[in-house]
Amino acid sequence: MYIGIDLGGTNIAVGLVDDTPKVIAQASRPTLSTRPYEEIVKDMAELCEEVAIKGGCSMAEIQGIGIGSPGSVDSKAGVILYANNLGWSNIPLVEELKKYFPAIPIAVENDANAAAYGEYAVNGNGAESFVAITLGTGIGGGVVLNNQILRGCNGAGGELGHISMVFDGEPCTCGKVGCWEAYASVTALIRQTKAAIEANPDSLMATKAAEEGKVSGRTAFEAAKAGDAAAQKVVDAYLTYAAEGIVSIINIFQPEVLVIGGGISREGDYLLNPIKEYAKKYVYGAAFCRTELKIASLFNDAGIIGAALASVQ
Amino acid sequence: MYIGIDLGGTNIAVGLVDDTPKVIAQASRPTLSTRPYEEIVKDMAELCEEVAIKGGCSMAEIQGIGIGSPGSVDSKAGVILYANNLGWSNIPLVEELKKYFPAIPIAVENDANAAAYGEYAVNGNGAESFVAITLGTGIGGGVVLNNQILRGCNGAGGELGHISMVFDGEPCTCGKVGCWEAYASVTALIRQTKAAIEANPDSLMATKAAEEGKVSGRTAFEAAKAGDAAAQKVVDAYLTYAAEGIVSIINIFQPEVLVIGGGISREGDYLLNPIKEYAKKYVYGAAFCRTELKIASLFNDAGIIGAALASVQ
Incomplete structure (x- = not known):
């Protein structure tokens, strides 16, 4: 069993991962990122124990805890060099979490790299x-x-x-x-869709957006599938x-x-x-x-x- | 001591490389790429022996022979999958050269990758x-x-x-x-320089090109250094x-x-x-x-x- 921690600017999501690999238990708390990092790590530790209990295993059965963090990460040192949306620089994240689980291997990766590694494990x-x-x-x-x-x-x-x-x-x-x-990106697609709606106010795409009250990454795709040429x-x-x-x-x-x-x-x-x-x-x-x-x-x-x-x- | 073979569309250049790493003896022959590959490899083998003699060592002292080849290369198999400028596909280059030097490790790499590895060895x-x-x-x-x-x-x-x-x-x-x-690329720079010369026929860049009878990758750089605004x-x-x-x-x-x-x-x-x-x-x-x-x-x-x-x- 392993534990994965997805540290975001808004939420800390923690999951117990089996050998499949699948997430078999999950828990989360708000990050409240303006707090001292020690408090955030304390929440991480508590969430780790929570998912272990939910998954019916003890912390002694956990072979490793990994954190995916936004920003620049020094994985060898276990340090967040810089994370804009957490307001962090040079945070010794692994060392801090080690205080709670000294016997378990703990590592930190950039979140996008961690996600890629997850896809690799399953689809690679x-x-x-x-x-x-x-x-x-x-x-x-x-x-x-x-x-x-x-x-x-x-x-x-x-x-x-x-x-x-x-x-x-x-x-x-x-x-x-x-x-x-x-x-x-989706952001770019929305921008492109909005520009096309402005230029084609009578299009199905424009009608859909008006009905939904917003333009999303799906607006143009759905209108195109329904035959809208502008979409x-x-x-x-x-x-x-x-x-x-x-x-x-x-x-x-x-x-x-x-x-x-x-x-x-x-x-x-x-x-x-x-x-x-x-x-x-x-x-x-x-x-x-x-x-x-x-x-x-x-x-x-x-x-x-x-x-x-x-x-x- | 090692031997490196730079296989090009025009020439086969072979060098004896010491541990520094430096090329201490060199020899080359025209590739004549329309020949059967066995003949090209025979030339490679003779050039290997030639540079060893020039460098004052025997083939027994050679720890490895490496070939840099254009095109797509399967390094594990030692095969050139496809090389446009040699007209090659699926050529078992390593196997063929092994016939001459069965006791020496032989490998083949894409030429750009080989060159990068050379820079890495010296400047990395x-x-x-x-x-x-x-x-x-x-x-x-x-x-x-x-x-x-x-x-x-x-x-x-x-x-x-x-x-x-x-x-x-x-x-x-x-x-x-x-x-x-x-x-x-240099090709692109020449194209960009030619276009600027056409638009600025009175520029120093234009004069330089006319004097030299051609536009090169240096034309714009040299004219710019001499104060030409268009360059x-x-x-x-x-x-x-x-x-x-x-x-x-x-x-x-x-x-x-x-x-x-x-x-x-x-x-x-x-x-x-x-x-x-x-x-x-x-x-x-x-x-x-x-x-x-x-x-x-x-x-x-x-x-x-x-x-x-x-x-x-």
Whole structure:
């Protein structure tokens, strides 16, 4: 048994993970991130004990505790170098949690990397090279090579959303312009959908958005499926941006498996098939590309499972 | 002592490499690539013996022979899967060369990866993560992580030149449009310089090109250094393209060391300093970036040294 801790800016979610690997018990508390970190870690420790009890096992049976944290993480030292949304810098997270569980191996990973490791454990089929991409509010990613997470020298490796896409393009949250994330995240899709609604106020897409009172990452996809030409244009453009970034990633890693997760991945084959087609055409040396493209399967559990398993990596 | 073989479309260059690692003896022959591969390998074997004699050692002292080959390479099997400029597919290169030297470890790598490994051996300072980029006729690259070349599952990993740069941009040799290579290779710089000369026929850059009877990768750089405003514009735009791609690569790998080679790298600090400035500003979480950016030092020897050392990796 393992425990995975998904530390977010809003909630601390903790799960007991078995060898399958599956989350068999879960508990969470609000992070209340302005508190001293010692209090947050105390809550983590209590949540660990809570999920162990819920899962019917003792802490002595726990083989490892892993934390997925936002920000730059020094996994070797067990320190959060910097996490913007927690207001943390140089927090000795592992050392602090060790005070509660001195006999259990404890490790910390960047949250996107932990989630990628979770997908790798479940969907990687032991691949020597594996990439996970999350098309969510932003674009996250993680790379696993020879069963090792690609961390880079500062724990911030695998920022796949911040590769170039459109020179001199839209501003990105990272301070640069034109990043992939600024074109193929859900946030970008919503922006693209809103612009298309403004230009096509009579479209089905516009009607749907008005009915729902908001524009979401599903608005354009649903209207396109119902035959709306303006929405189809939005979806086609979005899929090209998504595919173009995935081709760049394949050209770099030529991974055995590349898994696409995040909110938009719920579109399934409707998302996956056009990306496969695009990759077949445009990957460098496409005839020799052996990358298997798949939709992620773990969704929210990926972070907990990945952090749990990475603790004994 | 090791032997490195740099197999090109035009020449086979073979070098004897000592432990420094330095090339201490060299020999070459034309590839004549339309011949049966067995004949090409026979030449390789003879060149190996030639450099050993030149270097004053016997073949018994050779600890490994490494070949850097263009194209997709299955290093595990020792097979060239596909090399366009040799007209090869599925060539058992290692097996064939083993016939001449059955007692010596022999390995084959993609040539760009071999060159990256050579730079890593000399300039990597034992870095856990290392990237080499070649701004040449195209943009080549290689990645070394934990002393392992990043090969991908088909031997074609590390095609760093074929990440996106300009959406819907200039056509690239790979069949896609808008790749980094189509904006920051020497070929791209020459295209950009020619366009600027046409628009600025009275510029110093235009005069220089007319005097030399051609436009090269140096034309704009030299005219800019001499104060030509139009040339400076070309150089500034080129440097931004180069830097933008390097920022993407850093965001993915956060390598300890990133080395820039290829023809344009002879510009030294004139190239490196603006790229460093750009990276300092635009790398994701730049304040925590620890990547050391350097100019490559091996130039033409990188392939031979890298192939030689990779043979015993």
